[in-house]
Amino acid sequence: MKKFFLLLSVFMTLLFSLTASAEKIQSHRTMEKQHNSNPYYSRTDTTKLNLPDAVWKKVLSPEVYATARQKKTELSFSGKFWDYTGKGTYYCAACGNALFRSDAKFASTCGWPSFFEEVRKSSVTYLPDRSHGMVRTEVLCGRCGAHLGHLFDDGPPPTGKRFCMNSVVLDFVPDRQGAK
Numbered sequence: 001m002k003k004f005f006l007l008l009s010v011f012m013t014l015l016f017s018l019t020a021s022a023e024k025i026q027s028h029r030t031m032e033k034q035h036n037s038n039p040y041y042s043r044t045d046t047t048k049l050n051l052p053d054a055v056w057k058k059v060l061s062p063e064v065y066a067t068a069r070q071k072k073t074e075l076s077f078s079g080k081f082w083d084y085t086g087k088g089t090y091y092c093a094a095c096g097n098a099l100f101r102s103d104a105k106f107a108s109t110c111g112w113p114s115f116f117e118e119v120r121k122s123s124v125t126y127l128p129d130r131s132h133g134m135v136r137t138e139v140l141c142g143r144c145g146a147h148l149g150h151l152f153d154d155g156p157p158p159t160g161k162r163f164c165m166n167s168v169v170l171d172f173v174p175d176r177q178g179a180k
């Protein structure tokens with residue numbers, strides 16, 4: 001009987017790890033598939049993109065388009081990254097521009113992925129936003145101009161900034177194991 005439970009637990013562990021890696025491959029494939037139809041996506045090319053919405057509509061998924069080009073805010077606590085703690089880099093889901101490092105991510109109670117600094121100064125640009133009866137600073141991708149979220153001054157040290165982002169316009173690429 002003991003042997004049976006031992007075998008069962010080995011089998012369950014194996015099944016669990018197989019399912020987990022299949023899910024990982026699947027999500028990677030979904031990301032790749034999305035980018036295959038987007039010729040402007042590059043994680044190395046930093047040339048600025050100035051494309052009309054009609055072009056973006058053709059190459060982005062409806063979800064990414066709604067936030068990136070139509071400034072839709074995802075519901076708090078609904079996105080895939082608000083409480084994610086993986087080590088790696090976050091890129092613009094519309095164009096592949098490097099935006100944030102996981103080291104600059106902090107646990108925020110707001111329900112959106114929050115960072116205290118960008119990867120490099122040119123990663124993002126800013127615009128004053130007076131919509132919804134508030135005065136806020138809109139954060140846009142420095143390469144393609146996609147709407148990413150807003151910037152607030154209530155973040156943690158060392159910057160005191162809080163980049164409050166929408167998960168849907170972020171791609172996460174984990175650091176290679178063993179690499180720094």
Ligand code: FE
Nearest residue numbers: 092095141144
């Ligand atoms: Fe972008």
